[in-house]
Amino acid sequence: MTPAGVEDGSMLTRFLAMQSDFAYACLRVVSGLLFAVHGMQKVLGVLPIPEMPTLPAFGSQMWFGGVIELVTGLAITFGVFTSWAAFLASGTMAVAYIQFHWQFRFDQNFFPAINHGEPALLYAFLFLFIACRGAAGASGRKPG
DSSP, X not given: OOOTTOOSOSHHXXXXXXXXXXXXXXXXXXXXXXXXHHHHHXXXXXXOOTTOOSXXXXXXXXXXXXXXXXXXXXXXXXXXXXXXXXXXXXXXXXXXXXXXXXXXXXXGGGSHHHHTOHHHHHHHHHHHXXXXXXXXXXXXXXXX
């Protein structure tokens, strides 16, 4: 079994190609757990961070973002409604990047390394990829 775009050249390439489903499952589980922890920080106050000394107000945009992070992160981790959860998580992170990091400024703040938006941007594209691929292995469910 050779995934699309993988050359059948070296032994390393063949070995890694055989591990692609497992590597993807690990990526999905770990990224989902990390995302869920961000939600737990906002909604439950678990592992508080200095930048956010108090919990967001119930029903605020930040609170809803935390709920989305917690619920979609767990769904992605466990492979339940993976495509839907990842699509929602991707959109949430795209909004977070645009609204809180980039802020439609075309000065130095345009660049993720300056506006500290790299994690949000990475999550947005990572979850878009997971939304396209689905659960695919290690979930007990069929992709999608």
